[in-house]
Every structure is written in C-alpha cells, then in structure tokens.
Amino acid sequence: MKFLMILLLLLFFSSCSEVNTTQANEVYKYWSGSNPPTDLKLIKGQYWQSAHWTKEYMMSLKMKPTKTWWNTFIVQNKLEVDTLQ
Known part of the structure; x- marks a missing residue:
C-alpha cells in the first residue's frame, strides 16, 4: 500500500512543469494556439505558466500589426476602441 501511495505521489508531482519563454x-x-500570421510583426514577448494544476500565467507581447489584422482582431474579440486621449 505504501509503495502504491509513493508511486502515485511521484506521478502526480513529476507531471508538473513550468513554461517560461521570451521568444x-x-x-x-502559447497565447493563440497557432503560428503567427505573416502580416503581424512580433517585436518581443514574455510568457510564464505555473507548474501546478491551476495553470496561472502571465503574458506580454509587443507587436506591430497591419491595419487589416488589427481591425479583424477588434471585430473578432468584440472590442471597443478607446478614442479618448
């Protein structure tokens, strides 16, 4: 019984691995689940995902989109553009 408990604990804790990249x-x-489109220039980014089951994450991405890509992104995500300055 002890052997089974130790084995289960090892399997549970060994499956946890952190994700961390600046590429x-x-x-x-990681953010979109797909490769970046050709009309989007990625400048720099950072992604971190926790190593435990809660899957906490932090992400930042600096990019230079085309006007077409940006307008499509706004429509698909139902965003409102803030025009106040």
Whole structure:
C-alpha cells in the first residue's frame, strides 16, 4: 500500500512543469494556439505558466500589426476602441 501511495505521489508531482519563454513567436503560439500570421510583426514577448494544476500565467507581447489584422482582431474579440486621449 505504501509503495502504491509513493508511486502515485511521484506521478502526480513529476507531471508538473513550468513554461517560461521570451521568444516572441513561442509567446504568440502559447497565447493563440497557432503560428503567427505573416502580416503581424512580433517585436518581443514574455510568457510564464505555473507548474501546478491551476495553470496561472502571465503574458506580454509587443507587436506591430497591419491595419487589416488589427481591425479583424477588434471585430473578432468584440472590442471597443478607446478614442479618448
């Protein structure tokens, strides 16, 4: 019984691994689940995901989109552009 408990604990804790990258292309892939489109220039980024089951994460991505990409992004995500300055 002790052996089974130790084995289960080892399997549970060994499956946890942190994700951490500063490669902009990889950050985009973690964020969107796909490769970046050709009309989007990725400048820099950072992605971190916790090593435990809660999957906490932090992400930042600096990019230079085309006007078409940006307008599509706004429509798809139902965003309102803040025009106040």
